[in-house]
Amino acid sequence: MMLEVKNITKSFGSLEVLRGVDFSVNQGDVVAILGPSGSGKTTLLRCMNYLETADSGTMVFDGVSYDLSHTSKRDIGIIRKKTGFVFQNYNLFRNKNVLNNVTEGLIIARKIPKAEAHETAVKALEKVGLGDRLDYYPYQLSGGQQQRVAIARAIATNPEIIYFDEPTSALDPELTGEVLSVMRNLARDGMTMVVVTHEIGFAREVSNRVVFMDGGVVAEEAPSHEFFEHPKEERTRQFLRIISGN
Amino acid sequence: MDLQSLQVAQESFWRIFSAGVTKTIPLTVISFIGAMILAVSCALVQYANVWGLKQFVRFYIWIFRGTPLLVQLCTLYFGFPNLGIVIDAWTSAVIVFALNCGAYCAETMRSALESVPLGQLEAGYCVGMSWFQIMYRIVLPQAFRTAFPPLFNTLISLVKDTSLASSITVPEMMTQGMRVTGRTYEFMAIYLEVGLIYLLFSTVLTKLQTWGEKKLKTYENK
Numbered sequence: 005m006m007l008e009v010k011n012i013t014k015s016f017g018s019l020e021v022l023r024g025v026d027f028s029v030n031q032g033d034v035v036a037i038l039g040p041s042g043s044g045k046t047t048l049l050r051c052m053n054y055l056e057t058a059d060s061g062t063m064v065f066d067g068v069s070y071d072l073s074h075t076s077k078r079d080i081g082i083i084r085k086k087t088g089f090v091f092q093n094y095n096l097f098r099n100k101n102v103l104n105n106v107t108e109g110l111i112i113a114r115k116i117p118k119a120e121a122h123e124t125a126v127k128a129l130e131k132v133g134l135g136d137r138l139d140y141y142p143y144q145l146s147g148g149q150q151q152r153v154a155i156a157r158a159i160a161t162n163p164e165i166i167y168f169d170e171p172t173s174a175l176d177p178e179l180t181g182e183v184l185s186v187m188r189n190l191a192r193d194g195m196t197m198v199v200v201t202h203e204i205g206f207a208r209e210v211s212n213r214v215v216f217m218d219g220g221v222v223a224e225e226a227p228s229h230e231f232f233e234h235p236k237e238e239r240t241r242q243f244l245r246i247i248s249g250n
Numbered sequence: 251m252d253l254q255s256l257q258v259a260q261e262s263f264w265r266i267f268s269a270g271v272t273k274t275i276p277l278t279v280i281s282f283i284g285a286m287i288l289a290v291s292c293a294l295v296q297y298a299n300v301w302g303l304k305q306f307v308r309f310y311i312w313i314f315r316g317t318p319l320l321v322q323l324c325t326l327y328f329g330f331p332n333l334g335i336v337i338d339a340w341t342s343a344v345i346v347f348a349l350n351c352g353a354y355c356a357e358t359m360r361s362a363l364e365s366v367p368l369g370q371l372e373a374g375y376c377v378g379m380s381w382f383q384i385m386y387r388i389v390l391p392q393a394f395r396t397a398f399p400p401l402f403n404t405l406i407s408l409v410k411d412t413s414l415a416s417s418i419t420v421p422e423m424m425t426q427g428m429r430v431t432g433r434t435y436e437f438m439a440i441y442l443e444v445g446l447i448y449l450l451f452s453t454v455l456t457k458l459q460t461w462g463e464k465k466l467k468t469y470e471n472k
């Protein structure tokens with residue numbers, strides 16, 4: 005077990021968004037998190053990377069246990085350096101070109117020598133098919149290209165796990181394909197991934213486990229084929245009916 | 251205005267112009283550097299929501315934006331000696347201009363910082379950068395880009411506002427002009443001349459602004 009979270013709770017004011025979420029990820033897993041809008045998927049990912057502070061809950065990461073509501077700055081730094089995060093709206097550094105978007109975390113945060121960082125970054129960018137766009141600025145790229153740069157930025161730091169929060173939701177339909185195919189390649193290479201998505205086809209094909217969230221709890225969790233072929237919960241069946249449009 | 255007025259203007263030109271070069275410009279540059287240091291610190295304190303310091307900064311900005319520059323100059327130069335604190339005219343002028351201009355620039359910088367999407371800060375955290383690293387390398391450069399035109403406007407105002415230092419005996423351009431008029435009574439010629447030299451300085455700055463804005467366009471979405 006590489007990552008295990010237990011009993012995460014989080015409220016915004018009087019709104020209870022996470023009401024005791026448990027789930028775990030094994031090395032090499034691709035976990036898809038599905039669920040209706042507002043069920044807490046984004047909040048869950050953000051709590052695991054401390055972009056939000058959970059009200060309570062524990063996380064075991066690489067065999068070390070952390071109290072999610074009271075993790076020290078130092079430990080947060082350690083965990084963040086072992087994880088990658090891909091946002092719905094890319095969040096590229098707008099004042100940096102493609103190459104420097106990727107090298108920033110290597111040179112500045114990890115103190116890797118420039119030449120080595122450069123080489124790592126170019127490799128990561130080639131992997132996402134953008135080896136020829138090194139000196140472009142974000143505004144010169146399509147949404148799909150920007151998201152691929154964001155993925156390159158995440159993989160360049162060689163993380164143990166990458167969290168994706170609806171990586172294709174902000175994209176025009178004709179651009180989702182290129183991002184999904186990059187993610188498919190990552191999965192094939194054995195990258196451990198947690199992907200919040202509404203792309204059922206992608207989840208079905210690429211993920212090996214599905215976590216279905218509803219109302220701030222995990223309503224159902226199962227290996228993918230089982231989840232899609234024989235959903236146990238009525239809520240799950242309903243959700244799958246709606247999302248597949250019949 | 252007759253030939254004699256023009257002659258007085260001509261004779262006094264170097265005296266006034268050199269006061270501009272040796273007094274007005276250094277006063278502007280030094281004060282503006284001080285103002286920018288203050289402005290960035292104050293803007294960061296507010297952006298990071300540092301309790302206590304933030305209230306202090308709000309108070310400072312309130313005072314210096316809410317009272318006339320001339321009153322601030324007179325208070326420090328003429329008023330403080332009553333408290334036993336004597337500061338020479340030049341230093342008083344630098345302090346007041348830096349504080350006053352800093353208050354305005356702090357507000358400009360704060361709104362510029364807030365205009366940088368928060369997602370980039372979060373993305374910076376996620377690749378392992380610290381708050382200061384993200385501020386210095388990602389957020390501040392973009393904020394400066396946004397703030398550049400309004401900051402430059404403030405700088406141009408400052409050049410002209412330094413003429414107020416004449417009221418506390420700093421021998422800058424306006425002071426020199428007044429001295430010449432006191433002797434020659436050529437008010438129209440001399441004040442026109444002083445005005446034209448200020449206009450020259452402002453024009454140079456405006457050109458610099460246009461040039462700078464073009465230089466900063468590299469990553470702009472337009």
Ligand SMILES: Nc1ncnc2c1ncn2[C@@H]1O[C@H](COP(=O)(O)OP(=O)(O)OP(=O)(O)O)[C@@H](O)[C@H]1O
Pocket residue numbers: 016019021039040041042043044045046047048
């Ligand atoms: N910073 C915040 N302050 C207040 N409320 C918030 C905040 N972030 C999220 N929420 C609320 O928490 C609830 C869950 O949000 P979350 O973004 O986790 O849902 P989600 O499952 O990711 O939904 P979606 O599929 O629409 O992205 C929503 O009702 C949202 O309005």
Ligand SMILES: [Mg+2]
Pocket residue numbers: 045046047169170
């Ligand atoms: Mg979401």
